[in-house]
Amino acid sequence: MRTTVDIDDKLLDDAMGLSSKKTKKDVIEEALRERVKARRRQLFLELAGTGAVDMTVKELQEWRRKGTPADG
Numbered sequence: 001m002r003t004t005v006d007i008d009d010k011l012l013d014d015a016m017g018l019s020s021k022k023t024k025k026d027v028i029e030e031a032l033r034e035r036v037k038a039r040r041r042q043l044f045l046e047l048a049g050t051g052a053v054d055m056t057v058k059e060l061q062e063w064r065r066k067g068t069p070a071d072g
Contacts, residue, residue: 012024021027048057055063 007028012027015027015031016024019027019030021030044060045057
């Protein structure tokens with residue numbers, strides 16, 4: 001999708017300097033992926049202990065490592 005946005009030049013330069021990515025597009029996509037991942041992690045942690053999620057963080061990490069459900 002082509003989108004036009006006004007991005008702070010200094011912020012983008014800083015992001016480019018901290019990233020191994022070579023293009024502005026790649027750096028922006030990397031930043032968006034990181035933000036989505038961080039927000040999902042935050043939402044999961046907010047649900048932990050509420051009964052809405054029937055896994056502990058440790059069980060989830062093991063499930064992700066194995067690629068299988070925590071109970072089997």
